[in-house]
Amino acid sequence: MTLSDQNKPAIEVSHLVKTFAGVTAVNDVSFTVEKGEIIGFLGPNGAGKSTTMRMLTGFMPATSGSISICGYPLATQSEEIKRRIGYMPENNPLPEDMRISEYLYYRGRLKEVPRSKLGSRIDEVLEVCDLKRVRHRIIGQLSKGYRQRVGIAEAILAEPPVIIMDEPTIGLDPHQIIIVRDLIASLRGRMTVIISSHILPEIEMTCDRVLIINQGRVVAQGTPAALRKEILGHVRYEMIVSGNFTLLSQVIATVDTGIKCKVQEDVDSEGFKSVILTTDKDNEMGEVLLKALINAHYRVRSLNRQRPTLEDVFLAATRRSWDVIDTK
Amino acid sequence: MKHFFTILSHEIRMLLVNPATYVAAVIFLSLMGFVFTDILETFSRAAQDMSPADIFFKQFYLPVLFIVPLLTMKCLAEERRLGTMETLLTTPVTTTEVVLGKYGAAYSLYLSLWAATGGFFWILKAFAGDSRLLDSGPMIGGYLFVAISGLLFIAIGVLASAVCRTQAVAGILCFAMLFALIFGGSYLGAATWLRGDVMHPVKSAIDYAQVLQHYEDFTRGVVDFRQLLFYFSSTVLALLFSILAVEAKLLHN
Numbered sequence: 001m002t003l004s005d006q007n008k009p010a011i012e013v014s015h016l017v018k019t020f021a022g023v024t025a026v027n028d029v030s031f032t033v034e035k036g037e038i039i040g041f042l043g044p045n046g047a048g049k050s051t052t053m054r055m056l057t058g059f060m061p062a063t064s065g066s067i068s069i070c071g072y073p074l075a076t077q078s079e080e081i082k083r084r085i086g087y088m089p090e091n092n093p094l095p096e097d098m099r100i101s102e103y104l105y106y107r108g109r110l111k112e113v114p115r116s117k118l119g120s121r122i123d124e125v126l127e128v129c130d131l132k133r134v135r136h137r138i139i140g141q142l143s144k145g146y147r148q149r150v151g152i153a154e155a156i157l158a159e160p161p162v163i164i165m166d167e168p169t170i171g172l173d174p175h176q177i178i179i180v181r182d183l184i185a186s187l188r189g190r191m192t193v194i195i196s197s198h199i200l201p202e203i204e205m206t207c208d209r210v211l212i213i214n215q216g217r218v219v220a221q222g223t224p225a226a227l228r229k230e231i232l233g234h235v236r237y238e239m240i241v242s243g244n245f246t247l248l249s250q251v252i253a254t255v256d257t258g259i260k261c262k263v264q265e266d267v268d269s270e271g272f273k274s275v276i277l278t279t280d281k282d283n284e285m286g287e288v289l290l291k292a293l294i295n296a297h298y299r300v301r302s303l304n305r306q307r308p309t310l311e312d313v314f315l316a317a318t319r320r321s322w323d324v325i326d327t328k
Numbered sequence: 329m330k331h332f333f334t335i336l337s338h339e340i341r342m343l344l345v346n347p348a349t350y351v352a353a354v355i356f357l358s359l360m361g362f363v364f365t366d367i368l369e370t371f372s373r374a375a376q377d378m379s380p381a382d383i384f385f386k387q388f389y390l391p392v393l394f395i396v397p398l399l400t401m402k403c404l405a406e407e408r409r410l411g412t413m414e415t416l417l418t419t420p421v422t423t424t425e426v427v428l429g430k431y432g433a434a435y436s437l438y439l440s441l442w443a444a445t446g447g448f449f450w451i452l453k454a455f456a457g458d459s460r461l462l463d464s465g466p467m468i469g470g471y472l473f474v475a476i477s478g479l480l481f482i483a484i485g486v487l488a489s490a491v492c493r494t495q496a497v498a499g500i501l502c503f504a505m506l507f508a509l510i511f512g513g514s515y516l517g518a519a520t521w522l523r524g525d526v527m528h529p530v531k532s533a534i535d536y537a538q539v540l541q542h543y544e545d546f547t548r549g550v551v552d553f554r555q556l557l558f559y560f561s562s563t564v565l566a567l568l569f570s571i572l573a574v575e576a577k578l579l580h581n
Binding site: 057058060082083088093094095096106 | 330331334335338342345346410411412414415416417418419420421578579
């Protein structure tokens with residue numbers, strides 16, 4: 001490893017633009033990925049995720065902007081970059097008429113894995129991807145789940161420092177998704193991983209950071225928790241209580257003056273109503289709320305803090321994509 | 329060129345495990361066998377003033393027009409259609425290595441198919457035992473011509489595959505280009521409108537590229553350096569265009 005390998009962030013993208021015959025697919029995208037991070041790429045269809053990934057691999061040239069991977073600029077040293085990435089394209093194209101082990105051997109040779117290490121490395125990735133039993137099967141006859149895992153095995157085969165996977169979990173059953181998720185999580189710290197996905201809980205569980213992209217622009221980036229706060233901006237509590245509803249807001253104001261209280265009108269036979277509380281503060285206030293309500297002789301049936309899913313964040317972020325927060 | 333041999337051996341291996349290769353080989357050998365039997369029947373009826381090898385290799389365009397598109401149409405068009413071009417070119421492999429590797433594999437298969445026709449002459453020698461039928465001059469000239477012209481024919485097939493997305497279109501394009509190359513020369517060479525003084529440079533260029541004439545020279549034992557140069561330079565040109573076509577498709581897809 002050279003000096004530039006060690007000190008630079010794994011991926012640096014600045015002001016990346018790609019236009020296809022007048023259509024701007026990627027418009028001024030900038031982001032940085034540190035070594036060992038797992039980044040999730042989110043965006044609606046046609047947002048420019050795949051295009052960005054293709055440009056990162058050097059397969060497709062950018063219209064303008066710069067990319068550097070492990071400190072190597074893509075424009076001048078794409079050969080060095082190609083040695084440092086493992087890429088699994090969208091739809092995971094594989095040759096139909098090869099056996100899995102043959103395919104991995106061929107790919108390993110192309111990726112310059114030394115012949116002496118290749119055999120044991122293939123065994124290793126077959127083991128990791130749970131493909132040992134089917135290693136002699138022909139790829140064209142495999143089911144989608146197996147093919148997907150062959151693609152992942154191929155991407156990690158040469159132990160590249162950067163792995164780029166375009167929708168690795170598409171078409172997998174829940175059991176296989178968990179396997180793939182664990183697999184990606186096991187790479188944390190050793191390899192830098194960029195994955196794109198439509199399955200938002202997937203991204204949330206595996207990724208350190210999320211990058212939401214819409215219409216070719218980065219509309220939000222950060223950890224899932226930070227994004228929730230940034231995009232949705234408030235915390236919601238939902239509770240079901242019964243008691244004096246006219247005094248309720250005063251009781252709640254004793255806990256924190258910033259809490260807004262909204263009583264739903266639907267009342268059940270025992271006089272319970274559901275109440276929505278919203279606050280800008282992020283700290284957990286369930287316990288104090290409960291204490292205050294019980295001291296004021298309210299009957300509380302439930303109180304829970306609503307956890308907005310990444311889905312809510314995603315929808316909110318892509319909806320307000322006109323005001324771009326292209327933070328670096 | 330580090331990966332050239334990796335790709336070459338992979339491609340040859342893929343050709344050898346592909347049933348289509350054997351189908352093509354069987355069709356090729358039965359067609360050529362039929363031609364050869366026909367020639368021998370003509371010889372058995374009356375003496376001819378040419379050797380069987382001469383007449384046999386004169387039919388070289390028959391297999392060329394059908395086998396070359398079959399062998400080459402798949403090589404780049406299929407990779408592009410399946411999307412495996414993307415995985416291939418994101419490894420430290422250059423486009424040049426990919427194109428040359430595939431070209432090399434198709435060419436070696438083409439050569440081995442022709443080499444198999446050597447069996448016809450061996451059978452003739454073993455069973456006829458008539459030395460007059462086995463004139464080694466036209467035979468060596470014929471095989472040499474097949475090997476050298478094959479360089480260009482296969483390169484044209486690779487070029488057709490490089491510019492097309494579907495195999496079928498690549499095959500037809502290759503057929504059309506080979507047809508124009510082999511027969512276009514003699515057609516234009518005979519055209520009267522090219523006889524004028526103004527068209528003289530065009531005419532001499534066409535005369536220089538007469539594939540059928542080259543064949544005649546080779547079997548008569550004339551290996552002209554200009555003809556070799558014609559095949560080698562046009563092969564290089566076709567391969568260069570193939571490499572550029574693959575790269576251009578990446579820029580504009």
